[in-house]
Amino acid sequence: MDFSLTEAQHDLGGLTRRILDGKLDPKSWEPHGSGGFDRALWTELARAGILDAALPSNAGGGGFGLLEQCSVLIELGHAVAPVPYLPSITMAASALAEFGTGRQLETLVPVLRGERVLTAAVPDAGNPCAFTAEAEGDGWRLTGAQTAVPAAAYADALLIAATTHDGDAVFVVNRDAAQISPQEVVDRGDAGLVELNDVHVGDSARLSGAGVAEWIRLRGTTGLCAYQLGTVERALEMTTEYAKERKQFDNVIASFQAVRQRLADAYTDVEAVRLTLWQAAWRLSEGLPADEEVATAKFWAAEAGHRVAHTAVHLHGGIGIDVDYPLHRYFVAAKRAEFTLGGATAQLRRLGDLISG
Secondary structure, eight states: OOOSOOHHHHHHHHHHHHHHHHHOOGGGGSTTSOTTOOHHHHHHHHHTTHHHHTSOGGGTSOSOOHHHHHHHHHHHHHHTOOOOHIIIIIIIIHHHHHHOOHHHHHTHHHHHTTSOOEEEEOOOTTOOOSEEEEEETTEEEEEEEEEEETTTTTOSEEEEEEEETTEEEEEEEEGGGSEEEEEOOTTOOOEEEEEEEEEEEEGGGBOOSSSHHHHHHHHHHHHHHHHHHHHHHHHHHHHHHHHHHOEETTEEGGGSHHHHHHHHHHHHHHHHHHHHHHHHHHHHHTTOOOHHHHHHHHHHHHHHHHHHHHHHHHHHGGGGGOTTSTHHHHHHHHHHHHHHHTOHHHHHHHHHHHHHO
């Protein structure tokens, strides 16, 4: 594989960072801020072409794909930006572009303009779907519930993975048809409990093709690893900068061997996330089997999220646990990603099962 970034990755990542530097509202992370969704920033990303650039041209996008989406997600994680790019674009919109029909593709237009938000409710690896779908007349009847669906608190439509009589399938469900209860998670990301009680959808709501739910899951997991990379990378940068300025015993703490060892270990963790992320993303973008690579990236994103977050807080000392200090939002973002990924131990077991066959 080629570890060098494409020109499009550089350009999209750089443009995203410039927009975040100038448009991200710091108040959204204050105790009474918007927290989970900065709609003005989302609109600005749409105007700049960030939302549609990494989607196929048949869906009105710029013709790029997962690699470019990961570059955007790294920058969003670097700023811990409260926008739903991962669930709305990397997971839901990309799936519609890949498997959707003409009418389904039309629903992407307002999404790419930043006017609507999508999300996806899919199970984690090895878990059954939280919803069931039974054939009924010219459509399907959906029933079930799933907790902590990302961006569900304000999503306009959802992609629902459900178990049918002939396997798993994915359906497009409008918000009005679902019962959604907002859930404020640790980083105030505005997830939601999604409940469907005998909701009827037409057959046209089903995405065609096999393995759609798994396709979404693999890309969603890889995208979360990219977001985690940006988060822990910036947390390490902040900690390194602080260690070079903070003095103790008339010396900056960065000169102490124990501190330097902690920073070196954190750097190794960050680079492990980076390398395993790009391997998984590259294989997926090339249409190659990537279960083991995604599980490996998932392990490192969870493990590094835990270790780097705690190292950052520890080396900052007392100020590191101040909820008003900028580092705090990186700590909770890294921990939420770690828990969403399932924890490092669970990923090692999953990887062991894959390797052993």
